[in-house]
Amino acid sequence: MKFKIITVCLLLAALIFSNIRLNDHKKSDILINDLIPKQIKNWSSKELTTCDATFSMIGREELLLRLYKQKGYNNPITLGIVYTNKRDHIHNPENCYLGQGFDNFKKSQILLDNKYPVNLLKSKRNRKDHYTIFWYTEKNKTFPDKAAFMRKIIKNKFFDDQTGGFAVVTLTLRYEKAEDLEKLKDLSSEVNTILLKTEKENVLNENINRK
Amino acid sequence: MNNLIKVKNHIFLIIFFLLFCLLYKDVFSVWYGGWVDTDSFYAASVFVFIFIGYFIKTNMEEIINIEKQPNNAGIAVIIFGLILYVVGTRGDIINATSLSLPVFIAGIILTNYGFKLLKFFMIPLLLLFFTLPVVPMDRITLPLQLMSANLSSRIISFLGVPSMNEGNVMMVGNYQFSIVPGCSGLKSLTTLFFASILYGHFIQAAKIKKILLVAFSIPLALLMNTLRIVVVGFYALYNGTQHVEKFHDNAGIVIFILSLGILTLITNLIKDKEANFEDEV
Numbered sequence: 210m211k212f213k214i215i216t217v218c219l220l221l222a223a224l225i226f227s228n229i230r231l232n233d234h235k236k237s238d239i240l241i242n243d244l245i246p247k248q249i250k251n252w253s254s255k256e257l258t259t260c261d262a263t264f265s266m267i268g269r270e271e272l273l274l275r276l277y278k279q280k281g282y283n284n285p286i287t288l289g290i291v292y293t294n295k296r297d298h299i300h301n302p303e304n305c306y307l308g309q310g311f312d313n314f315k316k317s318q319i320l321l322d323n324k325y326p327v328n329l330l331k332s333k334r335n336r337k338d339h340y341t342i343f344w345y346t347e348k349n350k351t352f353p354d355k356a357a358f359m360r361k362i363i364k365n366k367f368f369d370d371q372t373g374g375f376a377v378v379t380l381t382l383r384y385e386k387a388e389d390l391e392k393l394k395d396l397s398s399e400v401n402t403i404l405l406k407t408e409k410e411n412v413l414n415e416n417i418n419r420k
Numbered sequence: 421m422n423n424l425i426k427v428k429n430h431i432f433l434i435i436f437f438l439l440f441c442l443l444y445k446d447v448f449s450v451w452y453g454g455w456v457d458t459d460s461f462y463a464a465s466v467f468v469f470i471f472i473g474y475f476i477k478t479n480m481e482e483i484i485n486i487e488k489q490p491n492n493a494g495i496a497v498i499i500f501g502l503i504l505y506v507v508g509t510r511g512d513i514i515n516a517t518s519l520s521l522p523v524f525i526a527g528i529i530l531t532n533y534g535f536k537l538l539k540f541f542m543i544p545l546l547l548l549f550f551t552l553p554v555v556p557m558d559r560i561t562l563p564l565q566l567m568s569a570n571l572s573s574r575i576i577s578f579l580g581v582p583s584m585n586e587g588n589v590m591m592v593g594n595y596q597f598s599i600v601p602g603c604s605g606l607k608s609l610t611t612l613f614f615a616s617i618l619y620g621h622f623i624q625a626a627k628i629k630k631i632l633l634v635a636f637s638i639p640l641a642l643l644m645n646t647l648r649i650v651v652v653g654f655y656a657l658y659n660g661t662q663h664v665e666k667f668h669d670n671a672g673i674v675i676f677i678l679s680l681g682i683l684t685l686i687t688n689l690i691k692d693k694e695a696n697f698e699d700e701v
Contacts, residue, residue, distance in 0.1 A: 212490045212532050215495060216432075216436070216498060216527075219502055220436070220440075220524070222502060223502045223505045224439070224443055226502075226506045226510075227506050227510055296512045296513065297514070297556075308562060308565065308587045308588045309587045309589070311587070334586070366512045367511050
């Protein structure tokens with residue numbers, strides 16, 4: 210009898226702990242296509258499409274896929290962002306690239322604006338070198354490491370802190386000369402600035418609304 | 421009056437059942453979606469539940485007569501289930517929430533009825549893993565997709581048709597196919613794996629033979645899936661892509677029946693020969 214009562218109490222505890230609301234933050238409703246401008250400085254863009262199978266894993270409104278070109282520079286950069294508040298919609302870009310036929314990955318870490326750690330991935334496709342800069346972002350922080358990023362998301366969700374969204378950001382170009390890497394870093398830095406600034410504004414607005 | 425006594429004797433089982441309904445009411449719709457969707461990784465769940473029901477029904481007498489020895493260690497198991505459940509529910513990790521269910525059940529059995537009964541229920545509890553999203557399937561499908569695309573394009577090339585793959589995208593002649601997660605072979609793998617466990621449970625054979633039968637189901641599923649991709653590739657090459665989706669679905673059914681047939685044949689070969697009455701005399 211004693212054990213049965215203990216069991217019932219533990220199951221009730223599970224029910225209570227999982228349903229306690231610790232705060233009343235609401236998730237942001239910003240769409241990523243509205244968040245990132247089509248024109249970033251002297252980079253202009255066109256929208257890209259992807260296969261329907263992609264949308265079995267993420268929502269259409271969560272994905273941004275654009276090709277950015279700069280006048281006088283012939284090498285376009287593909288920008289991909291998944292912006293969501295669903296943890297399982299965030300994936301490792303290396304898996305995506307593997308599925309698209311990229312291989313020979315060599316990954317290292319670099320700093321954007323001498324401050325934000327991101328991943329630099331060198332790969333090959335059709336015997337051509339490609340460079341990708343990717344990172345995960347949440348509020349005012351970038352994460353090169355997915356495990357650390359996931360821990361942060363889970364911690365946020367655990368305490369009901371769902372302001373804003375989470376994102377995985379990738380920028381890729383075909384590498385031909387040293388200038389290409391500088392262009393890639395340049396655009397990555399612009400995109401990072403836009404994302405971080407937006408999240409800061411979200412947090413500020415939330416705080417104002419709550420007061 | 422008799423009904424009231426029956427209810428009184430089983431009051432805690434009823435309370436446990438109601439609590440489980442409350443605990444899992446939100447995630448149940450996700451589970452149910454997987455069970456009824458023939459395209460999901462958990463499409464074989466109905467058969468798993470039928471088997472679990474059959475297992476309990478045929479062993480009911482033994483279950484009732486097992487000596488009950490409540491064990492304190494079960495409380496630790498329930499607490500582990502509680503942690504999994506709370507982290508999974510609040511942290512939005514469905515794998516953890518789903519895993520908490522068999523852990524809770526194991527903990528309740530161990531706490532209230534003892535280790536002997538838990539050992540008895542180990543097979544049904546492990547079979548629950550085929551019905552719940554405990555394992556993140558997308559981690560498994562990508563390597564299978566790449567392997568399937570690679571192997572299929574090599575076989576098609578060997579048969580004289582130009583073919584190559586770039587990641588999970590295959591080129592056969594002028595046509596391009598994407599080997600999506602649903603075509604990775606994982607669905608037929610889980611179903612054949614469960615079927616081999618069923619066969620192993622029902623036949624008389626040495627344990628090592630049963631283990632080999634279960635292990636054999638894995639390469640069988642993967643090779644047959646590769647065969648399906650090769651066949652679909654040739655179909656598209658000679659007939660175009662107009663009806664290739666329908667052919668792909670029909671080929672999947674035929675290949676799966678063939679796989680099950682091969683598994684049944686192997687099972688018949690490995691099982692102990694039934695004793696001949698005349699030989700015994």
